[in-house]
Amino acid sequence: MTFEEMKAHLIKRILQQQLVTATISQPRMKSNEVKRIKLKPLMLKNSYHIQIEYQYERILKHENIQLTEFPAKLETIFEDYRQAHVDFIDEKVQVQLSKKNKVLWKSDQSSIPKQVNLAHNRKKNYLLSDDQPYSFLIRLGVQTEDGKVKKQKYDKFKQINRFIEFIDDALSYLPKNRQVRILDFGSGKSYLTFALYHYLKIEKGLDIRVTGLDLKKEVIEECSRIAQDLGYDQLEFLVGDINDYNEESAVDMVVTLHACDVATDMALARAVKWGASVILSVPCCQHELNRQLNTPSLDIMLQHGLIRERFAALATDSIRAEILSLVGYEAQLLEFIDMENTPKNILIRAYRTGKKANVEQRANYDAFLNLLHATPFLQTELKEYL
Template identity: 70%
Template sequence: MDFEELLDVLTSRLTNGTFIGGTISQSRTKTDDLKRVKVKAVEIKEQLHIQFEYQYERILNHENVTPEELRSHLQQLLERFRQLHIEFTDEKIQVQLTKKFKVMWKSEKVTSEKVVDLSHNRKKNYLLDEHTPYPFLVRLGVQTPDGKVKKQKHDKFRQINRFVEFIDDSLAHLPKDRTIRILDFGSGKSYLTFALYHYLRIEKGLDIKVTGLDLKKEVIEECRTIAKDLGYNDLEFLVGDINDYNEETSVDMVVTLHACDVATDMALARAVKWGAKVILSVPCCQHELFSQIQSPALDIMLQHGLIKERFSALATDSIRAELLSLVGYEAQLLEFIDMEHTPKNVLIRAYHTGRKASASEHKRYNEFRNLLHVKPFLEKELGDLLSK
């Protein structure tokens, strides 16, 4: 079998209903920042797609391609990687590619045949089932009393479930021998705050104490009423600003959702100084760098206001993630919800590891910051920690 035949076989077998999942790995170059790609079959709007999950060191990206687009995607990836593991319903396959793209194929029959169920796979991604009534979702107007998601609230239900996935992924980083302290800055209407409390306390039975903080008094009062009516005794809501909240010396998880501009940086800095084990942040309205960026090398982009605005937002979040990594966190930028629903779809997820950054990592950050000629607010807030 040559390389072209391999592409034909894979394209056919990945779309014939027997494909379970696979992994593409072993980059051909040491400089390739894409570490591996996970592949699986999914159903989108009743049509088969193949989903590629691109795993970088600190970023995960997803792309769903149609069967017609599949061959070209496989070709591009297999020209960059040397190994492929694939599982079908009745067989496991390992493919190794040499430098000259000679194909080495190994096959192993599966004794207990698996079944592909795309609809089941899609549903199990929802940690909160879309047909089960949840008191907090009913009270917040997302579900009807019998558990049906309201037509105009499907996007909100998906967003809540996506957030719960991030919470679930964070469980291993939270303490297990004491009360888990959680702060939510800028909680707003608190869909996600209630979801967090429900999942950790009701579904997982964890000992938690959650505080939601927001400036809107009327919203906080409504949230207090809902929490009381639901019997959420360890969920409190307070009126206040991030700058004014000085009640804690140690926090386990900090959540900040759509805190505008440098308010996000204030929350991130607070989280770091409290030694938070988990940080989940969805930034909003990144204006700080927009007015600062001066980089002639990027003028072809930055001469356009729209592009400059988007680039400033991406640069801001990249800088935030990098600064967190320099002060002992494993930081990733992840997709929160689809771009078609909102442009505010980047989530910063950071787990505290205590790892000390190398001199080369500090140098890399400084070079990027100097390229843009900016003075990030978060860097100033973390100055003492960065100099250690």
């Protein structure tokens, strides 16, 4: 059986709604963060779908795809994986692919048809359970006293859990033999700061010291009271600006949430200079590049204010991630929360590797900046590292 014949057989059976379950594994690239993919059929709004479960090292993500759109998705999946175990109603299939897509195929026929469960399990497995009381969530008004998430706060609860997923993914990059130093610039009402402290200190038992920094005195005073009441003795909140904070010479993790315009770049630059192992940054508004854009070849797009603003925001975050890559970080742009909740949903995640950028990577970066006729603030801040 050829590679194309193998895919055609699987797709045909799936389109016939014969799938019971499937597991696809063995990523072709070690860098692939999704270690395993599971497939199962389900009914959504009276329509047959295939649910795709992406299994990372510590978290799961789900995507539901209509049956007619699934063949193209399966084609893409087999570009990245080499093994599949597929259960159909009357057949069990095992597939092993070589690096050059030579197919090792095994099929076992069954005389007793299997049952297909098309029910949709809507309960999501959160790292923080949605039916367990947490003192900080109760105090912050996200949960009731008995641990139920308040209806009007459920989006906030999902955002907190999404943030905790990123924190959990970063655990292996944090020191194990000493206190972990964490700074949160622009902490605001500090939902995520408290969540970070709870997860790392209470649930994971790490020795940490966390500082939340914000310009709003009243907010800082309230957060300080809550931390004291909860007994979070290694969590402090200070009034201050990113530029004025000079209390540290080295930091392990830097978090910056919704710091406007170049305030995000200031925080990223400070993180790099401190040698932070982990950077988590959710930018807010980006105006600097918008003002600099001078690219006649893109005028068809940029003549429209809305498109210009969105392009500038996406380009700014792409540049930030690339600069972090150039100075020794593994940087990614990830979805923080669903686009339906806010368009400002990009998170920059960077892990310090110390890997040096190659000549081609720097040339590609310079070419992009030349196209835009721009000089990013972060580039200027980190010029001695580039």
